[in-house]
Amino acid sequence: MPLSPKLTQRICAEFPKYPEKRAVLLTALHFVQDECGGWVPNDVIPELAHLLEIPVIDVLEVISFYSMFHAEPVGRYHLQVCTNLPCCLRGARGVVRAFERVLDLRPGERTADGMFSLAEVECLGSCGTAPVLQVNNRRHEEGFKPADADGLVARLRAAAATSRKKS
Amino acid sequence: MAELRLLLPPVGQNWSRIADYRANGGYAAAAKALREMKPAEIVELVKESGLRGRGGAGFVAGIKWNFLPKDGRRPRYIACNADESEPGTFKDRQILELNPHKLIEGLLIAAWANSIDAAYVYMRGEYRGPFENLNAAVAEAYAAGYLGKNVLGTDMDFDIYVHRGAGAYICGEETGLLESLEGRKGQPRKRPPFPAISGLWRRPTIVNNVETMSHVPHIVTNGAEWFKRIGVEKSTGTTIFGVSGDVVRPGTYELPLGTPLRELIFDYAGGIPEGRALKAVVPGGVSMPVLTAEQAMQVTMDHQALIAAGSMLGTGGVVVLDERQCMVRAALVIARFFRHESCGQCTQCREGTGWLHRLMVSLEAGTGTPSDLEAIDEVARFMDGHTICALADAAAWGSGWFLRRFRQEFEAHVSHHGCPLAGTSFEV
Numbered sequence A: 001m002p003l004s005p006k007l008t009q010r011i012c013a014e015f016p017k018y019p020e021k022r023a024v025l026l027t028a029l030h031f032v033q034d035e036c037g038g039w040v041p042n043d044v045i046p047e048l049a050h051l052l053e054i055p056v057i058d059v060l061e062v063i064s065f066y067s068m069f070h071a072e073p074v075g076r077y078h079l080q081v082c083t084n085l086p087c088c089l090r091g092a093r094g095v096v097r098a099f100e101r102v103l104d105l106r107p108g109e110r111t112a113d114g115m116f117s118l119a120e121v122e123c124l125g126s127c128g129t130a131p132v133l134q135v136n137n138r139r140h141e142e143g144f145k146p147a148d149a150d151g152l153v154a155r156l157r158a159a160a161a162t163s164r165k166k167s
Numbered sequence B: 001m002a003e004l005r006l007l008l009p010p011v012g013q014n015w016s017r018i019a020d021y022r023a024n025g026g027y028a029a030a031a032k033a034l035r036e037m038k039p040a041e042i043v044e045l046v047k048e049s050g051l052r053g054r055g056g057a058g059f060v061a062g063i064k065w066n067f068l069p070k071d072g073r074r075p076r077y078i079a080c081n082a083d084e085s086e087p088g089t090f091k092d093r094q095i096l097e098l099n100p101h102k103l104i105e106g107l108l109i110a111a112w113a114n115s116i117d118a119a120y121v122y123m124r125g126e127y128r129g130p131f132e133n134l135n136a137a138v139a140e141a142y143a144a145g146y147l148g149k150n151v152l153g154t155d156m157d158f159d160i161y162v163h164r165g166a167g168a169y170i171c172g173e174e175t176g177l178l179e180s181l182e183g184r185k186g187q188p189r190k191r192p193p194f195p196a197i198s199g200l201w202r203r204p205t206i207v208n209n210v211e212t213m214s215h216v217p218h219i220v221t222n223g224a225e226w227f228k229r230i231g232v233e234k235s236t237g238t239t240i241f242g243v244s245g246d247v248v249r250p251g252t253y254e255l256p257l258g259t260p261l262r263e264l265i266f267d268y269a270g271g272i273p274e275g276r277a278l279k280a281v282v283p284g285g286v287s288m289p290v291l292t293a294e295q296a297m298q299v300t301m302d303h304q305a306l307i308a309a310g311s312m313l314g315t316g317g318v319v320v321l322d323e324r325q326c327m328v329r330a331a332l333v334i335a336r337f338f339r340h341e342s343c344g345q346c347t348q349c350r351e352g353t354g355w356l357h358r359l360m361v362s363l364e365a366g367t368g369t370p371s372d373l374e375a376i377d378e379v380a381r382f383m384d385g386h387t388i389c390a391l392a393d394a395a396a397w398g399s400g401w402f403l404r405r406f407r408q409e410f411e412a413h414v415s416h417h418g419c420p421l422a423g424t425s426f427e428v
Helices: A005-012 A021-035 A042-052 A056-065 A085-089 A092-103 A146-166 B018-023 B028-036 B039-049 B061-066 B092-098 B100-114 B128-143 B174-181 B210-222 B224-229 B261-268 B293-298 B303-308 B327-341 B347-365 B370-383 B391-405 B407-415
Strands: A077-082 A116-121 A133-135 B077-082 B118-123 B159-164 B205-209 B238-245 B251-256 B278-282 B317-322
Touching: A005 A021, A005 A042, A021 A042, A021 A056, A021 B159, A042 A056, A077 A092, A085 A092, A085 B238, A085 B317, A085 B327, A092 A116, A092 A146, B018 B100, B018 B128, B028 B100, B028 B210, B039 B061, B039 B100, B039 B210, B039 B224, B061 B100, B061 B205, B077 B100, B077 B174, B077 B210, B092 B100, B092 B128, B092 B210, B100 B118, B100 B128, B100 B205, B100 B210, B118 B128, B118 B174, B128 B159, B174 B205, B205 B210, B210 B224, B238 B261, B251 B261, B261 B278, B261 B293, B261 B317, B278 B293, B278 B327, B327 B347, B327 B391, B327 B407, B347 B370, B347 B391, B347 B407, B370 B391, B370 B407, B391 B407
Parallel strands: A077 A116, B077 B118, B077 B205, B118 B159, B238 B317
Antiparallel strands: A077 A133, B238 B251, B278 B317
16 A cells, blocks of 8 residues: 555655654654554555665564554544553543443454554553543543543544544 | 742643743743853853753753763754653643743753754654644744744754654653654663763754753743752752642642652642541652652652652652552552563563562462562662663662562562452552
């Protein structure tokens, strides 16, 4: 699968900021994930490596090193629950369990319809609002309670249905 | 009780837009620095102010700047550390969300002082909102002539680029950050050479935290003596403390260094819910040794006092644990974190973090033995000080100090064949 012209253009626009093209790799992978539903399909990697003038293996090892890059599909809504100390102290385990129950899946898994995936993540830098839940790139502002899980999942399903109708 | 806000706008205000920042005195320090002060004067002023790095290690910023070579080689860079990922730490986020021009102005003055061509702000990938907010502020600063060619009519060209990380704690380590910025795995580099000599793309580079750089404007405006009068000796100025865990009002509080930890927990953060008793405090992010309640009630939040108490100030991220909480579980969560975040480069860390985590899991599951307690201590000693970067030290302290300061509770897990606090403690 070739990189789309738009994506190629976005990546190339980053080059002037750095003395080496390789420095754009993390940014480029974020762009790929933005365009490809939150993950990096294997078949874009050779062209990406070519564009940045680096070996394919360098792209692969960066993808596997950083926890925000996904080599497998994630859900349309990627639910990330921080389970580090400040969040655990305020009930993060209960939040994980609530999503496990509502979605019938375990952390690291995706629902059959591709709508949701669940992940336990490390500190998201918002310990004052613990427990912290982040959906895709957006943090929930207030401490999330296990009882909120049903409502959130329903709202996200409804939002997905609405955007499907529009398109 | 009121905070002393130098870095942050008054409670309830947001100065992210340049008009608001300027209306409150913003960019006056940059104008003063570029028009009235020689670069060397600024380096000396920052050194004289005693400003110490706010990223965890607490190195004196002005001394770090002095390590740059004097040969005039260009280009030279600033790598500004916005990777904030030490658990319990959420202070740089406040600056990035509420006062991003403060950081830009600090970077601009530091660039003038150190003949810097460009600054790269390395921001953790999860901070999408702060990334967008800082980028918007950078665009305003270009439009207003504070960035770009001939800044403020001088012969200085200066650019700021905001760069996103992708979820790796180790990229907050200064050389892991440089590797990551260059587009590689964030595995720390051996030193020497230090970044000031050979940093980004093997060019001279200064690496400073967001908060450190954000202190520079008000030091230029008010002078080193003024800054030294805030805080205590060898720990000058304010910092943004974060308080989380078992408190009534978790959040950030900007206060002078040297503030008693007791005041921070009981006055500012409202104490512990339902009048429960304090049990333990991690005073500076989970990398720093845990304090018992007795130690915590006596210590002040500055470098000297915390070292004397057997811990460190770190990032000033305070995690409070009350009487219900199990210390083995706390150590387990911290060990799990470091196991996940070890970059895998050094054997002591890669293997040691796994050992510590497995030992904690076994204790908590009731399968621990007395020799496991000795093993925790032994593994911790095997890791501490024997690796390229300080992640192994932090992992060793996290587990080792919970064991040393709460040994009875660890022993009880062995003799009870499980967690004696399972009925009250948080779940892991």
